[in-house]
Amino acid sequence: MSASALPFLRTAPPPPGAFEAHLGDLAVTVLVGVTGVGKSTALTALSGERFRVLPDRRRVTDAVMILPHAPQGVADREERFRLTAQYRDRHPGGMAHALGTLVGDTRHWGQRPVFDGLRGLDEVQYAAREYPGWRFVALGAPDAVRVRRLLGRADSFDRVGAGAAGHTLRAGLDALEGVEDVFTPAERDGLAALTAEGYTPTDVLAKVRIVVSERRHYDPAAAEAFLRTLPSHRALLLDTVAQDATQVGHAVRAWA
Structure with a gap:
């Protein structure tokens, strides 16, 4: 993986050195939701001095799941879904596995970075189980x-x-x-x-x-149902239709 693909991040091995850590060992705040649910609003609310925002799902997908098999990249969403499904077949947890195993420079990312985001029950369950320091902000909206x-x-x-x-x-x-x-x-x-x-x-x-x-690939309702079983300090669930962007932003900042 080139340095330009994911700055201040790398794949393992070798294991973390000085000023490095696996992201799975940090207190990552993860946005959960499919396309168009309003994650940008929550991301804006979390951005700032307290948190550093990691490269988003699209960039991690490109660097870890797509480019190793298609060096020129893939634009079509259907083809991307196919390649990411292949990654999930090899690595349970899919994106959660990909992100948690990356090694980050903590001088840049700090101890509490933010990631946009995870989708579906399998990714969320894997992340909650394997990375106990991770917290989740789930956003939902009708299709x-x-x-x-x-x-x-x-x-x-x-x-x-x-x-x-x-x-x-x-x-x-x-x-x-x-x-x-x-x-x-x-x-x-x-x-x-x-x-x-x-x-x-x-x-x-x-x-x-x-x-x-x-x-077809991710079930938002199942992911949200699972997150409701977590303690309130680990999961915040928001309806981005019932709450406007200002209300969502206030709720995220108050919880974080």
Whole structure:
């Protein structure tokens, strides 16, 4: 792993030297949630003098899981999901394993860095069990809200092949693999109606596909249910629809 990929971090071996530690041995605060739940708000609340923010999930994924197999990188979200699933098959805990085994320079990161983030029950359970010093801030939002947020943020990373939409957007939504496990017919009607707000059918279909694909790999509800079993000092759960960005920020700062 090159130094430019994850500054002040490296893979082991060798074991930690002076001023180094495995991240699994530090008091990491971890954001938990899938794309579009509002993690950026919590991250902003945690950023500052008290905490240093580690390279995010995307960069750790690239450095540890993607680039060793695809040196030119992978942009398509579906292909990234496939490669990260292969990593999870080899390393239970997936991203939690990848992050916890990295060695960090504590002169830069301190003892209480922040990471964005973990997803799904397997990652969260692994992290809570293997790294007792880690604490978790879980954020949730309904899947239809997540689609709207993805449409609104115009992140170049939110790319995935939209596929054939058929003659109508509604037909294209129905044709997505696994869509019936995430969105009811009525919710799909609402998603198809987003074109009346100026969004293109291609963009709507692509963002819905991201949400559906993530849900095939990660179950936010199961992760949140597990986190509710942890002591309150280890887990904070927030609904980013019931609470606006200001309220979320205040809650995170008060808890941290």
